[in-house]
Amino acid sequence: MRANGESFNSTSDPGMSQTEEFRSTTRAWLEENCPTGARGPGQIPWGSSKIELQPDVRLWLERMAERGWTVPTWPRQYGGAELTRDEYTVLIEELKRMNARTPLTGRGVNYIGPTILELGNDDQKARWLPGIARGEGGWAMGYSEPDAGSDLASLSTRAELRGDHYLLNGRKTWTSDAMDCDYIFVLVRTDPDKPKHEGISLVLVDLSQPGVQIRPIRLLSGASPFNETLFEDAVARADDVIGGVNNGWTVGKRLLQFERSTHAGINISGSQGGRVIEGHMPETIKRYVPTIKGRVADPLLRARLIRYEQNGHAQRLTQKRVIEELEARAPGYASSAVKLTGALHTQEGDEMLLAAMGTRGIGWQGEGFERDETEATRTWLRQKSLTIAGGTKEVQLNIIAKRVLGLPD
């Protein structure tokens, strides 16, 4: 399939495979259209109408959206380019090669978008997907509640049908970024009389309405990425329940697989290409510890570093293999395994680096510490959350034991 109806055959070189030809056309287009300000580290939009975009970043988003490459594998009618898996892989490789930033990320293109595409009806797809593909609106995730975290099915936020709309009442917690979001997808209880997994629905809600209150949760660091989101007679359209009323457990679990696959770098919905596990650890470690002939002198640390590098390589190969085997935009239960091994690998890297840095690895701010040293401390702490967010380590192990290995309860 071809991006925006382009025919590669028209310019086709008989000596070139279709993939090579796609690569060369893609490379040329990206070189011409990716503005300088969208290359290297910097701002990446996730659709929030409340965050101003730098001009080059906006231009990059608009150009990529126009071409269908913010959601390259989606159907064209919903804003995608219908790229095959191989073409998608080439596109991501070419974006990385030129150090171009992903034009659009977030829960829109990565979580709720592919869920609507897979489980929504035609009307929902037509109403929501083109806007999501263009980055028109940031999305929050309303799953967790004060008494429903890992045991998500215990959620108690109620949605009562009133004609053509629902009235929502309840409290969600840990809603990341909600202050800057425009919409939220919420798991609600639509039938309290049914067994707990059977009376749940997933519904889309506009955050800018009087019935929704968002309260930041302040962290020790002083930052407030988390919020409590309160619904007091908040309104949601009845036709914004995705995947059927009281079918929210199935829909919500599939969305979690998209979330975990995004963390794991194996969701091929958006143009993010997954989290890249960087390969600079040996050089970074060697800045802090004695070396002999260019090798880390301490044999225990050297062995730990080698194991870390091997695991990183295995993780990258696994990501590649899972993507090659995909039959949808993200895998099912494999998302739990790859998310977990990726998170553990990242955390091991953080721990090892801090151990090698010694006292230089405990700085938070102030004189005497380099910026990348305080950053390492902050990253080490922040990335502790990787084995909590999107389902804890123990929950992933339970899923793998039960659903992948078929072990008894």
Ligand SMILES: Cc1cc2nc3c(=O)[nH]c(=O)nc-3n(C[C@H](O)[C@H](O)[C@H](O)COP(=O)(O)OP(=O)(O)OC[C@H]3O[C@@H](n4cnc5c(N)ncnc54)[C@H](O)[C@@H]3O)c2cc1C
């Ligand atoms: C960075 C970050 C971002 C987040 N963003 C969002 C968001 O945007 N929206 C949202 O809805 N939520 C969000 N969350 C919340 C997240 O989904 C929950 O924290 C997570 O599901 C765990 O729930 P809990 O915190 O209530 O812990 P609990 O469920 O109370 O778990 C406490 C401990 O008990 C263990 N445990 C619980 N049940 C079992 C079991 N059956 N077997 C073995 N061990 C078990 C857990 O593994 C954990 O170690 C975010 C969390 C983090 C850290």
